Amino acid sequence: MGIKPLLPGPLGFGTAPLGNMFRAIPEEEAAATVAAAWDQGIRYFDTAPFYGAGLSEIRLGEALAGRPRDAYVLSTKVGRVIHDDVEDPAARELGEKGGLFEHGRPNRMTDDYTADATLRSVEDSLKRLGTDRLDIVWVHDIAQDFHGDQWLARYETARTGAFRVLQKLRDEGVIKAWGLGVNKVEPIELTLDLDEPRPDAFLLAGRYTLLDHDRALQRLLPAAAEQGVDMVVGGPYSSGVLAGGRHFEYQEAPQAILDKVDRIKALAERHGVSIKAAALQFALAHPATAAVVPGATRPSRIAEDVAALHEQVPAAFWADLRAEGLISPFAPVPTV
Structure with a gap:
């Protein structure tokens, strides 16, 4: 159990922005950003079919083409199937995340956590990524933010479908690990209570950050640590608001959040600390955290993330x- 031995280091690269999240990103910029991550020594890349209806996977695959496959770790997700016919990306029903990838590909997407859809999703991802294998597969967004009151029914479909398929693939050596990739703590808490199937790790986005961590600390992270199940922290900048952006929870940040960010930044400036260093090092300080995977769309951001990881942050901060x-x-918190 656990994926720490599998990961090449504590810093990965989250590729949701490469799916044209919030804005249309030129192909050259996307390619240059992945190249910058590689040049900075990052060797763990996380993607998903959902990110731009396959666009992120396609771009990541093209950017990694020619790189030695044994030199990096790759994770993607299941739970959504991308079809050949098209729809209006701006009109998709995405629960609380409407319009998130309106600049992505127009291919129709359907939510499907069944066994057959899981196998199809894995095969389709391999093709889009142009690779012969996946290292980690996450069951994506099986939570309230996308499925509302139906989330528990979707969860049950995944438990008897996607979970068992991925466990079988892991046990057969086809993949190295599996778990859930979600923005809420409740699905992970449910999964930790199961006798079987048993996941190796979880990707938790936005729920263990400087701005939002109370709920995860109560039960989830202690239970994960006790069971030897690792956590990968996604969205460490809370959709960008901690790194100079205006989004929180993938939407325009409310004033209360902006005020809290201002207070954190004021303290950081007083201690000569970059806000990125505070965010990344806070997320990594919990013993259950195996890695953190911030996203980026500009090459310069990668160097900032790497520098933030190694920055000296005083205990007084x-x-x-x-x-x-x-x-x-x-x-x-980190110890100096």
């Missing part, structure tokens, strides 16, 4: 965050 109630008193 974390103490002040706690003293001002900006992080939980129960959250582990």
Whole structure:
């Protein structure tokens, strides 16, 4: 159990932005960003069919073509099938995330967590990525934010479908690990309570960040650590608002969040700390965290992420965050 031995380091690259999240990204910019990640030593890449209806997978595959396949770790996701016919991307029903990839490919997408759809999704991802194998496969977005009141029914379909297929693929050595890739803690808590199937790790996006970590600390992360199940932290910048953007939870950030970010930034400036260093190092400080996977669409952002990982952050900064109630008193912080 666990994926730490599989991962090449604590910093990965999340490729949701390569699917034209929020804006249309030129092909050259997407390729240059992946090349920058490679040149900076990043060797773990995470993608999904959902990101631009296959666009992220296609771009990532093209950018990694010619790289030694044994030199990097690749994860993608199942739960959505991409079809050849088209639809209006802006009109897709995406729960709380409407319009997220309106600049992506127009291919029709359907949610499907059954066994057959899982196998098809894996095969389709291999083709789009131009590779012969996947290392990690996550069951994607099986939570309230996309499925509303139907999420538990979808979860049950996945439990008897996708979960069992992925466990079988892992046991046969076709993939090395599997788990859930979600934006909510509840599906992971449910899965940790199962006797079987048993996942290796989880990708939790946006729920263990400087801005939002209380719920994950209560039960999820202690249970994961106890069971030896690793967490990969996605969205460490909370959809960008911690890194100079205006989005939180993939939407325009409310004023209360912007005010909290301003307070964190003021403390960071006082201590000479970059906000990216604070965000990445906070997420990695929990013993259950195996890696953090920020996304980027510009090559310069990659160098910032790598520098942030190694930046010296004084203990007084974390103490002040706690003293001002900006992080939980129960959250582990890095030791200098």
